[in-house]
Amino acid sequence: MALPVRNEEFEVKSRLSEVFGLEANDIQDIIMQGLYARKACTPNHPRTYAGLAQWADTVRALRDKTSPSGWTSSDDNNFPLCIHPSNNLMIVVQTGDRDTGISANNPSNRAAKGTNTEQAIWANQKQLSLFDALPEVLVEAGNSNRIMWVLLYHVTPSEIRFELSLPSxxxxxxxxxxxxxxxxxxxxxxxxxxxxGDDDDGNDNRQEFEINIERKI
Incomplete structure (x- = not known):
């Protein structure tokens, strides 16, 4: 059975409101604030800093946007999370590969992630009952009652693609x-x-750049 890929404006708007209490413009603004941080980098910054700055400010913008509604932050084990006031779900920000934001493709995170991400996705599997049989021993994922969504983004020379998705x-x-x-x-x-450079080679071939940003209609 095909799993839901929602890309129609009304579908995305409905799910954002239902699950997160957010609007599409909120997510777009969060992504754009990360871009502005990247734009602020100069040739005197370390070569890989622009990408790091973009990621860090995307995390910061997500927290700024959601904290007035009661969301909280966690950096346990250096794993930055944004936690819904219900304590039942959380969002993590990650850079995605070239398939990010393309409905017909199957995206992934750009760089392999460690134990924290693996534990959270195991918890997703357990909570959502996605599989008939799970391993008998699961690594505990902090609060295993939380579902983890991923705000995934990918930059190309012409655009930035992004999605808010639930890994299984x-x-x-x-x-x-x-x-x-x-x-x-x-x-x-x-x-x-x-x-x-090649999205999947694991290298951070990031360069500073000047951008003008406009929304694709």
């Missing part, structure tokens, strides 16, 4: 399948000077 399986630190995906329209990056 992780193998070797890489997310392999999803229970549900909320896919947003890409944000067009106009007049960019950037070089990006």
């Amino acid at each position: 399986k992780i193998v070797g630190g890489k997310i392999r399948s999803w229970q549900e995906r909320l896919v947003f329209p890409a944000i067009v990056l106009d007049q960019i000077d950037i070089e990006i």
Whole structure:
């Protein structure tokens, strides 16, 4: 059975409100604030810092946007989370591979993740009862009653694609399948000077760049 990939505006809007109490513009603004942090980098920053700055400010923007509604933050084990006031779900920000934000494809996180992500996705499996048989021994994932969603984004020379999705399986630190995906329209990056290496080679071939941002209609 095909799992839900939601990319129609009304579907995404409905699920964001129902599950998170958020609007599509909230997620777009969060992604754009990460882009602004990347834009602020100069040639005198370390070569890989622009990507790190984008990720860190995306996390910060997510927390800023949700904290007035009672969301809380956790950095236990250096694993930055944004936790819903119900304490039943959480969001983590990760960079995605080239399939991110493309409805027909199966995206994954760009770099292999460690124990914290694996534990959280095991908890997703247990909570959602996705499989007929799970291993008898599961690594405890902090609060295993929480479902973890991933705010995944991917930058290309022409656009940034992003989605808020619910992972269901992780193998070797890489997310392999999803229970549900909320896919947003890409944000067009106009007049960019950037070089990006192979998404899957594990290298951070990030360059500083000037961008003008406009929403893709």
